[in-house]
Amino acid sequence: MPKLLLAIESTCDETAAAVIGRDLTILSSIVSSQSDLHEQYGGVVPEIAARAHVERILPVIESAMSEAGVNLTDLSAIAVATHPGLVGSLLVGVTAAKTLALILDLPLIAIDHVxxxxxxxxxxxxxxxxxxxxxxxxxxHTNLYDCRDALEMPLLGSTIDDAAGEAFDKVAAILGLTYPGGPSIQKAADDGNADAFDFPKAFYHQSRLAFSFSGLKTAVLYEVKGQPGAHQQPPEMNSKRLADVAASFEKAVVDVIVRKCEQALKQLGYNSLCVGGGVAANRRLRHDLKSMCTERKTQLVIAPMEYCTDNAAMGAIAWESYDRQLFASLDIDVTPGLVRAQ
Structure with a gap:
């Protein structure tokens, strides 16, 4: 029987499990989304997310095993994301993984979600x-890393406030668009003029590898709602104006991200750029990153669309730890919170 591992993901609001072969073949990948639970709040509510994980974790694991056509006794290891993320969400996945590793007497592998x-x-x-x-x-997360190999990835820089995806969600709420904000803003931006508004681009003209989207979000708010106490208020919002705001906001976010990626490539002298995370599904970001990398003759590798949002299949990284005998003890704890540059 070929070696197999079960990977579990519960860092935020997706309950996921996957069975992965040693050759990185994904035998199954089950993801239970909670978007409908958090939509009315315009963002993830940690307590609701944790409760949903408790309800879904066992059915998701069972579905992953069933779809892969294997039994628990066929597994060689249990892997689970232990950081970073929401503490309540993380604990559900880690508790399930510890229990399985103990009962089956299998190695437990801790995964860095990022x-x-x-x-x-x-x-x-x-x-x-x-x-x-x-x-x-x-x-x-909106982070840049020096990826020296599959497990050694020192942080180069990160956002000092909102992550890009969080900014998309908040701006979507300002514009009255649906949650999650990324897809809805992308759709609205398709009909807009990305140069209609000159929104701020924090750190764009600085060499510092950092991001900040809070000021951009506030600029959009003022453009849509007006500034408190101002004598002149913005025009009434219509479909054309909404599309222009969405497109201009999207462009501001993408311009900064592409700029910082290019600066990091220059600083490190690498000719390869790897991109992952939910916002990596954005069409404009993919297009502009490709253009920049083509101009620089740099290899661009963007995670497949199905692996951009949170999933357990990317837990295949656990095989790297397995080969190096980097196993976790059963008393391992979670490390919540976001990754920030110092």
Whole structure:
């Protein structure tokens, strides 16, 4: 029987499990989304997310095993994302993984959720993608990494406030668009003029590898709602104006991300850029990153669409730890929170 591992993901609002072969073949990948539970709040509510994980974790694991056509006794290891993320959500997945590892007497492997997003690029590539600059851009993270290999990825820089995906969600709420904000803003932006508004681009003209989207979000708010106490208020919002605001906001976010990726490539001297995370599904970001990398003669590897949003298949990175005998003890704890540059 070939070696198999079960990977579990519960860092935020997706309950996921996958059965993965040693050759990185994905035998099954089950994801239970909670978007409908959080839509009315315009963002993820940690307590609701944790409760939903408790209800869904066992059915999701059972579905992953059933779809793969294997039994628990066929597994060689249990892998689980232990950081970063929401503490309540993380605890559900880690508790399930610990229990299985104990009962089955299997090695337990701790996964760095952010590193796993970048490893999804390796999974889709026919050749080794490292070393590379790594970009993880999602609802919780907008980070750049020095990806020296699959497990050594020092942080180069991150957002000092909102992550890009969080900014998309908040701006979508300002515009009255649906949650999650990424897809709805992309759809609205299709009919808009991206140069209609000159929104701020924090750190764009600085060499610092950092991001900030809070000021951009506020600029959009003032453009839509007006500034408190101002004598002149913005025109009434119509479909054309909404599309222009969405397109201009999207362009401001993408311009900064592409700029910082290019700066990181220059600083490190790498000719490979790996991109993962939910916002990596954005069409404009993919297009502009491709244009920049083509101009620089740099290899661009973006995680497949199905592995951009949170999933357990990217837990294939656990095989890297398995080969190096980097196993976790059963008393391992979660590390919540977001990754921030110092």
């Amino acid at each position: 590193q796993a997003h970048l490893y999804a690029c390796q999974m889709s590539s026919a050749k080794n993608v490292f070393p590379a600059v790594g970009l993880v851009v999602s609802g919780g």
